[in-house]
Amino acid sequence: MSSATPREPVSPATAAPEAPAADRAYRHVKSGLLDGTYADGHLLSEGEIAGTLNMSRTPVREAFLRLQTEGFLKLYPKRGALVVPVTPTEARALLEARLALESFAIDKLAALGPETMAEIGGELARHPACDATDLTDAELHEADRAFHAHLVAAAGNPVVEDLYNALRDRQMRITATARTHTRRARITKQHAGLAEAVRDGDPALAKDRLRGHLLETVQALDVSGGPLLEG
Numbered sequence: 001m002s003s004a005t006p007r008e009p010v011s012p013a014t015a016a017p018e019a020p021a022a023d024r025a026y027r028h029v030k031s032g033l034l035d036g037t038y039a040d041g042h043l044l045s046e047g048e049i050a051g052t053l054n055m056s057r058t059p060v061r062e063a064f065l066r067l068q069t070e071g072f073l074k075l076y077p078k079r080g081a082l083v084v085p086v087t088p089t090e091a092r093a094l095l096e097a098r099l100a101l102e103s104f105a106i107d108k109l110a111a112l113g114p115e116t117m118a119e120i121g122g123e124l125a126r127h128p129a130c131d132a133t134d135l136t137d138a139e140l141h142e143a144d145r146a147f148h149a150h151l152v153a154a155a156g157n158p159v160v161e162d163l164y165n166a167l168r169d170r171q172m173r174i175t176a177t178a179r180t181h182t183r184r185a186r187i188t189k190q191h192a193g194l195a196e197a198v199r200d201g202d203p204a205l206a207k208d209r210l211r212g213h214l215l216e217t218v219q220a221l222d223v224s225g226g227p228l229l230e231g
Contacts (some may be wrong), residue, residue, distance in 0.1 A: 021056075022059035023063075025055065030067060042083045043081070043082050045080045046061055046064065067081070092218065095217060099210065099211060102164075105151050105154065106210070107203055108155035117199065125192065129144050130188055132187070132188045144191075152164045194206055
């Protein structure tokens with residue numbers, strides 16, 4: 001009987017290289033900015049972040065500089081980094097842009113016909129954003145963003161979708177600022193109502209419910225509405 005051919009030793013999987021420290025610090029701090037962990041006006045300390053991530057202050061300083069360039073932080077030498085508050089002008093402008101882009105998506109779906117609206121409305125109705133019972137606040141923020149992004153993507157216009165996705169970070173930060181935890185039930189109910197209007201092929205009602213949903217965010221931020229949001 002011939003002996004079996006010996007098997008080649010299996011090499012252990014090569015571990016993926018760890019991201020540079022500055023990148024890890026950047027992602028950590030930015031995540032906290034977007035989910036509301038680091039609130040407007042909060043003063044971040046290089047030493048505190050470095051200790052949390054078990055790294056030196058140098059990469060944290062690099063991350064702070066990058067976030068200052070993006071408009072999230074304002075650095076004060078020897079004091080730390082201040083979380084730049086979302087201004088009423090910025091919040092209102094972003095919500096107006098969202099209303100315009102999402103309303104376009106609703107009209108485009110209507111033009112594609114009732115079957116398409118019924119299909120997309122059904123998908124939206126099953127989205128986690130319509131029932132946030134088991135979601136944390138951070139998960140609800142992400143579900144909220146994903147719900148609306150799905151509506152825009154369903155319209156099939158890649159330029160509009162790219163424009164909408166470019167607002168992602170600023171959108172999540174404003175959503176987190178709007179005291180979402182106190183409005184959880186209303187937010188999920190509004191999402192469900194919007195999905196229902198799309199599913200039923202009623203673009204006028206869907207846009208009306210979208211406007212009401214965004215206007216409530218404006219009110220939660222204590223930002224005065226304008227013609228687009230109040231009209």
